[in-house]
Amino acid sequence: MEGFRFWPGALSASGQAALLAEVLAAVEQAPFYRPVTPGGRPFSVEMTGMGPLAWVSDRAGYRYQPTHPATGAPWPPMPERLLDLWSDLTGWPEPPDACLVNLYRGPAKMGLHQDLDEQDHSAPVLSVSLGDAAVFRIGAAGGGPTRTVRLASGDVCALTGPARLARHGIDRVIAGSSTLVPGGGRINLTLRKAGPASRQT
Ligand SMILES: O=C(O)CCC(=O)C(=O)O
Numbered sequence: 618m619e620g621f622r623f624w625p626g627a628l629s630a631s632g633q634a635a636l637l638a639e640v641l642a643a644v645e646q647a648p649f650y651r652p653v654t655p656g657g658r659p660f661s662v663e664m665t666g667m668g669p670l671a672w673v674s675d676r677a678g679y680r681y682q683p684t685h686p687a688t689g690a691p692w693p694p695m696p697e698r699l700l701d702l703w704s705d706l707t708g709w710p711e712p713p714d715a716c717l718v719n720l721y722r723g724p725a726k727m728g729l730h731q732d733l734d735e736q737d738h739s740a741p742v743l744s745v746s747l748g749d750a751a752v753f754r755i756g757a758a759g760g761g762p763t764r765t766v767r768l769a770s771g772d773v774c775a776l777t778g779p780a781r782l783a784r785h786g787i788d789r790v791i792a793g794s795s796t797l798v799p800g801g802g803r804i805n806l807t808l809r810k811a812g813p814a815s816r817q818t
Pocket residue numbers: 717719727732744751753768785786787805807
């Protein structure tokens with residue numbers, strides 16, 4: 618699909634371990650919590666965030682906010698290596714201002730959706746996979762067939778240009794396919810530009 622970019626094995630084993638250590642340090646400050654949909658249904662995925670903003674969902678709706686919904690504290694900063702990965706791979710001239718951290722354990726999955734809550738839909742969404750491999754499903758924004766891509770630990774992909782509003786989700790995670798994440802499972806990091814587009818000229 619035009620605009621879907623995939624860098625298998627973008628992170629080396631040592632790069633994955635270093636990034637995971639930074640994410641787990643952030644999780645000490647901003648623990649994983651289980652969001653609920655606006656209708657009150659718990660997500661199967663647990664979430665937290667890093668950076669100036671992160672995506673949250675609760676009875677009041679979907680949005681980006683600067684603080685953790687359970688602790689009220691600002692999200693911890695985004696690790697420098699993620700900012701570098703964003704600029705190296707996407708070439709986007711501005712840094713991301715939001716990183717959503719998804720934890721998939723057991724039967725956790727994510728239904729087909731579009732990432733629509735960002736103010737600037739021209740900026741890419743960059744996705745980093747750590748731990749157990751996942752079956753990622755993607756199809757065009759307007760509908761039609763979908764296909765699957767296996768996302769393994771260290772793989773990075775991006776929704777850019779015509780694929781920025783692609784429908785996508787996680788069908789399932791393949792338990793035991795990696796030993797990276799303590800306690801098992803998969804951690805996904807998505808870097809986005811959530812806030813207002815920076816002013817032109
Ligand atoms: O876990 C993934 O690979 C996808 C996550 C996702 O689509 C999202 O957080 O919006």
